[in-house]
Amino acid sequence: MLALIDYGAGNAHSVQKAFAYLGAKTVLTNDAKQVVSSDEIILTGIGTYQSGMTNLMQRHLIGPIRRAVEQGGSLTGNRARHGVAI
16 A cells, blocks of 8 residues: 555645546555555655654654655665655
């Protein structure tokens, strides 16, 4: 499953619509377990780093994102991680 991280900001809904158009199954989530266990994660942007980081910290998603990336070994490892304009 491809997880779009919902952190209360960003263009996640637009990105989700684009993936749906392409036929990809996605889930919009702020659940730490889903972030860590997903096949792929996408973190969308909002145009300002500080606002994005604040929202991620308030939702306790920094650690789960780090764990998800570490489990994949690298951004090009077994599990893909993507950032969109953050």
